[in-house]
Amino acid sequence: MRNILLLFTALLFSTTLFSQIFEPIKWESNVIKESEDIYVLQFEAKLDKGWHIYSQKEVETDDIAPTATEFTFYNVEKKYELIGETTEPEGIQKYDKVFEMEIKYFEDKVLFTQKIKRLDPSLESVKAEVFFGACDDEKCLPPETMEFLLNFSNEIKRDSSSANISQIFEPIKWKSSVEQESKNIYVLQFEAKLDKGWHIYSQKEVETDDIAPTATEFTFYNEEKKYELIGETTEPEGIQKYDKVFEMEIKYFEDKVLFTQKIKRLDLSLEKVKAEVFFGICDDERCLAPEVVEFNLNLSNNSTSDSSTSVISSEDLVKSKALNVDIKGWNKFPKEDVKDQSYLKIFVLGFLGGLIALLTPCVFPMIPLTVSFFTKGAKNRKKGMMNAILYGFFIFGIYLLLSLPFHLLDSLDPEILNNISTNVTLNVIFFVIFIVFAISFFGYFEITLPASWSNKMDSKATSVGGVLGIFFMALTLALVSFSCTGPILGSLLGGSLSSDGGAVQLSFGMGGFGLALALPFALFALFPNWLNNLPKSGGWLNSVKVVLGFIELALAFKFLSNADLVEHWGILKREIFIGLWIVIGLGLGLYLFGKIRFRHDGPIQKLNLTRIVIGVATFAFVVYLVPGLTNTKYANLKLLSGFPPPLFYSIYEKETHGPLGLNAYTDFEKGVAAAKKHSKPIMIDFTGWACVNCRKMEEQVWSNPEITKILKDDYVLISLYVDDREKLKKEDRFKFLKSSGNIKSINTVGDKWATFQTLNFQNNSQPYYVLLDSEMNLLNTTTAYTPDENEYLKWLQEGITNFAKK
Known part of the structure; x- marks a missing residue:
């Protein structure tokens, strides 16, 4: 069941892939030892120009007020005590026209301090969090929580902003506990505490083919059969109501919810039970991506514990901290904003897809019939024209509405979408779907939605009448024409899945598609004489479908290639793909x-x-492909960069990770060691096996002789593949500690480098390029997809110049 949920989630979340994290405020924490057991905890906030945060002093008013800054210190075991309150500087006090009150706020930089007395000498760290809101003169961001782990033993300044990079908004906290009911009967308890306004869903699955909320699901690991489950995991009654977003009855929980599972211990040597919960959470506006939290429940001490601390070891903690390499020089070289793909380009591509759909047998014959129905069936020509235009508008609106779920569910862990888009199972499923689409277009069967759907819509269109009736007519067209439009829409969705766009991008694509379908109905209603110029329906419509079938067949192998690259199966080498x-x-x-x-x-x-x-154009394209089968300089088919596998994934040579014959390190530490040895600057290339723009950069920009020479002779190239599914050695796998206390399992090469990129560079898009020296000093502004060869060459040369100065 979980795989089905993950697939569904992947389809919903795919279009928000590679979005850049926006944070106008950075936090740093520091510990200063004042005397034997007296420490000062410091929390410094650095704000981008024009932004400010507010004082801790709460404004006692029933009106809208700014979010006061609030610190919380976790001291469950009473190992220390607070001395006084958290202090803050004077700040700026003025009358605010927006809030219509006197407010106190801080700009640029502000330092909060809290003095504590350590009561237990074994105390090594203090966990704290700050709740705050940030505003500029135009807008305010939603309030956010930042967590800190302040270490006494080292008394080293720790940049918590780095840790925050991997902390995406988490409005839910889990705790687990064990109660012994009798000699070998235990009750495992899992308590979820949710922030105000958020809710988690019941375990009861919703049996529907429509979009549905993510059911909570518990898994208990019991490979050695040392215990058995007694009954199912229980849950409270919760809240049951009709949800307007999902359009169904749902059951969910707010504030706090306790799940319990009774077990019987069969082996007396059993001390711990490992379990995990898979869940999704939503508020009234959005849903977060489904997540997995792990638990290790100790049967011997029956204690309550935070799920994060029950599964993290000191060794894992060390490895988590080691991922943060402390990049220096951000004040000199700010991060470059990674621009989204052109919305106009996506709109045009969607529009072209809609025009193609118009030429299919499911849609084309409907144009004269429908327009004639409106223009001749209305009381007057003006009324008929308005009805036809309204019909076209509803067609456009229906396809645009299909993208709305992507907007409702786009608050994500920055790495999860990359994992989903390169998910092997998902890519193989898309491969199979596209093969099925192709066979359908070849005429061997038709893919249709249930006839009851279209019949129901058709009956409503007939019975309702008026504007609502026209809407149901448009919906009927969308359902009836699915056998032709479905594969084209599938291509649009599949393309969005592997691109760097978001929900807005998909809306532009769907809007373009809907507009292309809608335009003929409006235009021919305005100019009915044009109908006489339309070609008659006939065998040419079937030919269009067959041509589309060949295109779908070619696109199918792109998805299989993605899976092959990520898993290194070696079944679709570049030459085989081109063949x-x-x-x-x-x-x-x-x-x-x-x-x-x-x-x-x-x-x-x-x-x-x-x-x-x-x-003739098709045969010319085939001739263009032929050099791609060779082991010559002509094998680089620049017009297709990003579609075939990379040049180095070839049958002619042993696979390397360096494009264009470049020597590229795929391990960061080894690359840095080589840079120190040869006294060269470093270029980190954050890339992906399934990254189209990465291949374009390598085959269209890096192939420039000057650029190739610089990368080969003047830099140590480190290529880190964030989607590599190769398993790390067992001793290299670990649990990554997020600043929130939750964990992420680092099991694959891709897990490690995706987390490394997000943690150190606050960016999770690919391609992404960074120039450094071996001491982790930036040499230039970071950059991303740069198709201009001269601009990229200048960027590389500037890095060499700055390295020489150092």
Whole structure:
């Protein structure tokens, strides 16, 4: 069941991939020893220009007021005591026109301090958190919680902002406990505390094919059969109501919820039970990505513990801290904003997809029939025109609405979408789906939605009438035409899954698609004489479907290639991939020239100009692909960069991780050691096996002779693949400690480098390039996808110049 949920989540969250984290405030913490047992905890906030945070002094008012800064110190075991209150500087006090009151706030930099007395000498660290809101002159960000772990033994300044990079907003905290009911009967308890406004869903699964909330699911690891579960995991009654977002009855819990599982111990040597919970949480506006929290429940002491501390070891803690390499020089070289793909480009691509859909047998014949229905069936021509335009508007709106769930569910862990987009199972599923789409377009069967859906919509369109009736007519068209539009929409979704866009990008694509479908109905209603110029329906419509089938077949292998690259199966090397495309291209060309026929094709009496032009273009494309099969300098097919596997994933040579024959280290520590040895600067290349823009940079920009020479001779290149699913050695795997106390399992190479990038550079997009010296000093502004060769060359040269100065 979890795999199904993960797949569903992947489809919903795929379009928010590679979004950049925006934080106008950075926190640092520090511990100063004042005397034997007296310590001063310091919390310094550095704010971007124009931003401010507010005083701790709360404003006693029932009106809207700014979010007061609030510190909390966790001292459950009473190992220390607070001396006085948390202090703050004078700050700025003025009348605020927005809040209409006197407020006190801080700009630029502010230091809060809290003095404590250590009562227990064994105390090594203090856990604290600050709740705050940040505003500028135009807007305020949602209040946020930052957590700190202040270490006494080292008394070293610890940059908590670095830790915060991996801490995405977490409005839920889990605790576990064990109660012994009798000699071998135990009750395992899992308590979830939720921030105000957030809720978690019941374990009861919703049996529906529609979008549904993520059910809570517990898993108990019992490979050695040392215990047995007694009954199911119980939960309280909760709240049951109709949810407008999911359009169904749902059951959820707010504030606090306790789940319990009774077990019987069969082996007296059993001391711990390992369990995990898979869950999703939402508020009234958004949902966070489903998450897994692990527990280790100790049966011997029956104590309550925070789930994070029950599964993290001191060794894991050391490895977690080791990922933070303390990058210096951000004040000299600020991070470059990673720009989203052009929304206009995505809109145009969606529009083109809609135009293609218009030429399919499911849609094209509907144009004259529907327009004639509106223009001739109305009381007057003006009314008919308005109805047809409204019909087109509803078609546009329906496809635009399909992207709304992506906006509701786009608050994510910055690495989870990268994991989802490169998920092997998901890519293989897309491969199978596209193969099925292709076979459908070839005419061997049709993919249709249940007839009851379209019949129901059609009956409503007939019975309701008026504006609502027109809406149901538009919805009927969308359902009836699914067998032709579905594969095209699947291509749009699949393309968004592996791109750097977000929910907004998908909306632009869906909007373009809907607009292309809607325009003919409005335009032909305005100019009905144009209907006479439309070509008649016939065998050419089926030919369009078959051509689309060949295209779907070619795209299918892109998804299989993604899975092959990530898992290093070696079944789709570059030359094999290109060979398959050549075969598909030859098949398409032969079809266009009438040498191949499918089930619904009639005999071609005479080749028309369109088939000849497209057929010649297809064969020309096949000729262009042929050098890609060779081991020559012409094998770099720059026009296709990002689609075939990279040049170095080849049958002609042993696989390396360096494109264009470059020597690239795939381990950060080894790369830094080489840079020290050879006294060279470092270029970190955060990349991915399934990253299209990474391949474009390598094959279109890095292939420039000057750039290749610089990368080869003047830099130590470190390529870190954030989507590499290769398992780390057992001794290298660990639990990464988030600043919130929750953990992330670092099991693969990709897990490690994705966390490393987010932690140190507050960025999780690829490609992403960083120039450093071996002491972790920045040499230049970080950069991302830069298709301009001259601009990228200048960036590299500037890094060398700055390195020489150091």
